[in-house]
Every structure is written in C-alpha cells, then in structure tokens.
Amino acid sequence: MLNIKNLCASVEDKQILKGLTLDVKPGEVHAIMGPNGSGKSTLASVLAGNEDFEVTEGSVNFLGEDLLDMEADERSHAGVFLAFQYPVEIPGVSNINFLKTAINEKREALGQDPISAKDFLQRVKEKASLVELDNKLTNRSVNEGFSGGEKKRNEIFQMAMLEPKLSILDETDSGLDIDALRIVANGVNKLRSKDRSFIVVTHYQRLLDYIVPDFVHVLYDGKIVKTGTKELALELEEKGYDWIKKEADAVAV
Amino acid sequence: METMTNTTKENQLIQSLKSSYSSPVAKTFMRIQNESAARLNDLTFPNSRVEYWKYTRTGQIANKMWAFSTQKEAEIPENLPVSKYRMVFVNGYFNQEKSILPEIEGLSIRPFSESSLDQKIAQGDDDIFKALNTAMPQDGYIIHLIRDVIVEDPIQMVFLYEGNLTIVQPRSFVKLESGSGLKVSEFHIHANGSRVFANIHSEVSVHNNAHYKIDIVQQGSEHGFHLHETFGEQDKNCTYSQNTFTLSGNWTRNNSTIRLTGEHSECNINGFYIPNLKEHIDNHTIIDHEKPNCESNELYRGVLIDKSTGVFNGKVFVRQDAQKTNAFQSNGNIIFSDTATMNSKPELEIYADDVKCSHGSTTGQLDDEAIFYLMARGLSRESARKLLINAFAEDVLEKLVNENLRPIIEETINTKLA
Helix, strand or coil: CEEEEEEEEEECCEEEEEEEEEEECCCCEEEEECCCCCCHHHHHHHHHCCCCEEEEEEEEEECCEEHHHCCHHHHHHHCEEEECCCCCCEEEEEHHHHHHHHHHHHHHHCCCCCCCHHHHHHHHHHHHHHCCCCHHHHHCEECCCCCHHHHHHHHHHHHHHHCCCEEEEECCCCCCCHHHHHHHHHHHHHHCECCEEEEEECCCCHHHHHCCCCEEEEEECCEEEEEECHHHHHHHHHHCCHHHHHHHHHHHC | CHHHHHCCHHHHHHHHHHHHCCCCCCHHHHHHHHHHHHHHCCCCCCCCCCHHHCCCCCHHHHCCCCEECCCCCCCCCCCCCCCCEEEEEECCEEEEEEEECCCCCCEEEEEHHHCCCCCCCCCCCCCHHHHHHHHCCEEEEEEEECCCCECCCCEEEEEEECCEEEEECEEEEEEECCCCEEEEEEEEEECCCCEEEEEEEEEEEECCCCEEEEEEEEECCCCCEEEEEEEEEECCCCEEEEEEEEEECCEEEEEEEEEECCCCCEEEEEEEECCCCCCEEEEEEEEEECCCCCEEEEEEEEEECCCCEEEEEEEEEECCCCCCCEEEEEEEEEECCCCCEEEEEEEEEECCCCCEEEEEEEEECCCHHHHHHHHHCCCCHHHHHHHHHHHHHHHHHCCCCCHHHHHHHHHHHHHHHC
C-alpha cells in the first residue's frame, strides 16, 4: 500500500529525515516510536503534504501513485488521513459544514455524486458515537473551545467520516487522560479492517496497549534504526531510548 | 481678487456644476442651500497633509470636470433581492415608475425634491464635499415616522449611477419620532464602465425609544468615485444600527458620524469590505458619547486582495458627562497578497473616568496552518480559503438587518476569491 524509500526531508534548511525506508501493507498497523526530535512528526507531516517541509530525496508510493507529486487535498482524496498532533482551531467554520464540503470534494474528485443530506446525517450520528463525541461538538466551530481530549476525539471522528485507506496518527495520545485515551483507541480499533492501514506515531508505549501494532519501528536521527513487534515497545518503555541511540551511533561511526 | 479665485480648479468645477444643475429643491431647504453655496467659494479639496484625508487622495476627483446628468432611466440589476417596498433613484432623480412606496399611516416617504420637512441636523460645512452636496442636492429619500409607528418590512433604496464624468449628489433625511421603528436596505450601484462621482449625504435623527436599522451595499465601478457621508443623532433610549458592505469600487470613502445626545442609547456600526485590483476603500467613523449610560459597538472587517488599499479610522469620544459609557471597537483585516496595504487607526478620546472602552486592530494573513488542516481533509486550496474568509466575514454578515441581502454579498466574496 505504502512504500517509502530513502526519504529525506528538511525544514528551514535543517535536515530532519535522513533516508527513511518503510513498507506498509493493507490492514497493517505500524507504530513509529523514538526520542524527541527524531523526526516522527516530520514524517507524518511530509506524508500528509505539509508544504513547510521540503523533500530533498527519496520516493513515496501510495497505491501505485507518486504521493509526493500530490497536493494535500489530492492525498486526502486518494485515501490518506493525518490526525494532527495539534488540531487547528478554526473559528466560524462549523465542523459539520466543513466535513460535508470535504466529503463532497472527495466524491467529486472520484467522479461521484454529492452525498445526500440524509446519508450524511446518518453517517455523522454513527461515527460521532464511535468516539462518544457530543452532538453539540459536531455542530460547533472546528475545534474552537474544545478541550484537548475533545480535539483528539474530533480528529478520530473526522477520520471515521472520511473513511481513509491509510491513517497517520501523530501523537494522538499526547495530552490525553486514561479515559480519553481509551475512547480514542476504541474508535481507532473499530475502524481497523483488512484494507485499512495505520501509522501510529507515539512517544509512549501506553497507547499501544490499546491499539496493538503489527510492527514497531524506532526512529532516530531521521532513520528507522530498529524494527520489531509490540514487545519492542515494552522494551523501550522499560529501558528508554539510550541503548538504541548507542547502538545506532555505533553503527554510524 | 475675482479673477484670482476664478482660476482655481475648485471654481472651474463649481461653474461647470452650476451650469448643469437643474434639480428642484424645497423652499425649506433653500436657506441652508444658499449658505453652503456661498461657502463653496472659500473651500478647497483636501490634500494628504490634512490628517482626515491622509491616506485617501482626492486629486483624482478635483482634477475632473464633473457635470450633472440628465439621464433618468436605468435598468435595475437582476440579482437585486425582491422587496415589498422600493424607491429607485437614477443619477439623483427619483424614478416613480420603478418604485413601490409603502402606504402606512404615520409614515411620510418622499423623494428629497418633493419634501418640505425641515431637513438639516449636521453642523458645519467646512468640508467641500458636504458643502457641494448641500449647495446642489439631488434626490435621496426623506422619511418621517410619527410617534409609535413601526414599519416592519425593510424599505429598499436603490441608487443607480451611470454616465461619464457624471456627478450625483443624493440627499437623504430620516426623522424617527418617539417609539417608531424603521429598517432600510440601501443599494448603491455604479454601472459597469461608468465614471461617476457619487457624493452622498444622509442624515438621521432618532428620537426617544425609536429604532433605526440600515444595511448599505456599495457596488462601485472601475473608474468611479463613491463618497458616503452619514450623520446620525440619537436621543435617549434609542438604537441606531448601520452595516456597510463595500463590495467593489475604484475609490470609496465612507464617513459615519453618530452623536449620542441622550442617555441609555445604543449605537452599532459595522462594515465589511473586500477590495481587489487597485481598489481603495476608506471607512472613517466618529462616535460621540455626549451623555451617560450609552453603549456603542463597532466591528469593521476587511479582506484586501491584489494591489488594493484599505483605511480604517475609528474615533470614539467619551465626553466628561458620559459616565458609564460602554464603547467597543474592533477592526480586523486579512491581507490576501504581498501587494495589498491596510492603514488602521483606532482613536479613543476619553474625558470621563467611569467608562468601559476597548479597541483592537489586527491585520494579518490567512492562517497557513488552518489552510493545511482543511486541505489535509480534502478541501482544495480555493475552498479552504473561501471557507476561512467566509467565516471571517460572517461576524459582520450575521449583523445584517435584512437577510435577503446575504446572497449578493456572499456571491461577491466568492467571485473575488476565485
């Protein structure tokens, strides 16, 4: 589904990703872990098409197409979704109106008719309950005045509404208490299927107790330096990142 | 001496105007008309050294030989919202055929030239534009509502401007007696390709417990000039609400002055502007709190595209006597290109000590983060921008007195952003 080869990316002339390679197959959940500043969020932003980041080398193939050649909206239409670490507050734009526009622009891009009002409302009701999002929040301005937990639940709600093929969760667990974490993770788990893949970027192992990954990758200094299964996450939780850094630095020398 | 004054551009222009001016004026107006005509000889067009005109040049008006037009017919644009009541003015002449006047007891509604109401409240004609209008006024509307008469449906006023080097000087006056209520929707439309200088003067007197609400939509032309002077005077316990939407126009200047001369009154003046190309829009407001316990709210928002320029100057006076005043003012601007300019200047002069006054002015670009967020959800860049700008405009749009005006405003916003 997703093939990242030797990806290098920089922001404001600072090289962050330095040759990252990753393959994601349909239905798989990949966790990306790593110390602060290792490039986790950069990877998420680059995949979603944030223009603040410049790709200097490498390729990203998504379902047979060159992902890097697409604008952010085209990537969304192709089935990529990024759940933001810091969801943006947009005063005056209602959650519902914006989602309807988003869904219909995607349908238009795919040559489909606009969604009917009835189907849309049905979907809103269904997906909002998935993350226990209050009806009132769905009608409010996008993220405005939402608590940290509500913002993250709203991200997962939007993800459910847009039915992406590849979802990238960028530190969705940050700032969540245990109850909110459980709700968000449950929402994600309900969306798991054999065709739908996830990249879960996280700093802590905690989230992976709820969203159990098929693979765990450790990102350090812009590269994946270690890959394992969920046990690797537990090991990292216990021993921290220093041993990984030492290993990686030794190889680099 | 005589030969010297005759050679100034002002004098040449005034001669040209006088020779083409043929609008009838009511007897009751003639005294002030003559006073202004006499004063015109001593007045000159302001230059940018005058603070009040610092960012808006008048030279392009001063150097042209304007004349009054005889054209009294024009087509009403099709996209104008339907209205139960309507008055149509073409180049300063009332058009009876296209108008539908309300017949309500206690409401007198006439074109300026046919009204004998004593019609002047604004002080001082030391300004050449005011003096020009007063010396050679044309048809606007004169409305007089007697005690406790409330007109529920908005009255639509359509001002059409068409011609080349044509000056139009509508004069309007509204008097609302105690307990009365009136809603007005004004359209000012310059025909495409026309070159008209519209020099509009409106005065409104709102008495005890009366409520006046007006929406003004301005659609200028590529070569036109549009100056709208509004003067409002409020007695006690009354409301004055005005929303101005400047959708287009080469050169637009709005001067709104509201005096709060009684206690417990409320004044709301709001505006939205979206200039593009080389359009210039200037909103000057003065709110004068003369008496205690009044409230004023001001919200002006603008989106500046291409090489357009904008000016906002909002003056609020709180006189020594005006304790317990609440005055709020906000001006927000989104600069849409590297070449657009905005000059924003809030000015508060407070002489009372127990008051709540706030003002804020922000000018910035569209939030890139928000655009990326929306695009990552599948919105095109254009849709994302439109959504954000419409949300920004909504804070002013939601104040519309007449919701029927919304489509024409939203259509312009979306066309200009495309």
